Amino acid sequence: MSRLADTLKSRRQRLSELIDFPVVLKSGEFKSRNFPANTYPFRASSHFLYFAGLSLPNAVVRIDGDRLTLFVDDPKPSSALWHGESPTRDQLAAEIGADEAYPLSEIGRFPVEDHSALTDAIVQLRLVHDESAIAEIRKALSVTIEAHQTGMRATLKAKTEAQIRAAMESVILSHNMTCAYNSIVTVHGEVLHNEHYHHAIEPSDLILADVGAEAQSGWASDITRTWSASGKFSPTQRALYDIVLEAHDR
Structure with a gap:
């Protein structure tokens, strides 16, 4: 397991000590400046970055205990022409130590509940920085x-x-x-x-x-x-x- 994957697993374990329900975090999307192909630089949500480790647009992670599931689409074939080769969903999952990886459309299979305790738990966790x-x-x-x-x-x-x-x-x-x-x-x-x-x-x-x-x-x-x-x-x-x-x- 990579150093990044080890770090992310440790963070998930610490989060699981504070809450007892699954967590879903979204990275965010590209925002257009004036037309769809001309976007502002992308920056993922800070909470997503903390638990996913990579600044992935249009991605979701689900944390259940110390298990991590990644939801992100594979690059379109035309993407390589415009942006160069990009890692596949499975390659990204391996890099961050995800236990499973699915297309983004599959997130609907996993119900999401809004827990007011989640924000407090994440803030408490992040108040003390790890190495x-x-x-x-x-x-x-x-x-x-x-x-x-x-x-x-x-x-x-x-x-x-x-x-x-x-x-x-x-x-x-x-x-x-x-x-x-x-x-x-x-x-x-x-x-x-x-x-x-x-x-x-x-x-x-x-x-x-x-x-x-x-x-x-x-x-x-x-x-x-x-x-x-x-x-x-x-x-x-x-x-x-x-x-x-x-x-x-x-």
């Missing part, structure tokens, strides 16, 4: 740190916020990760969620960057840092920075 989750968070954190360091270096030659953002996000993409949320890279830190990147950068500016990487497993990092556009804080900037830093450390 696999911690390792994935550290991977995302390492890439995020690299992105912020790259952004700081890029600031010295950047003319706009967009150029700093591009430098930071290129690091995330180079590690085959995605941004965990819309990046904030701004000279207007007084605006809490400023997602505009056209402002010119002056040597007297402070750059606020809230940028984080998300691994393919769905685990992410979220870091906000502030630095001087000139590379050196003015006395006023240093005083403000130290006040915020002290509040953070407390």
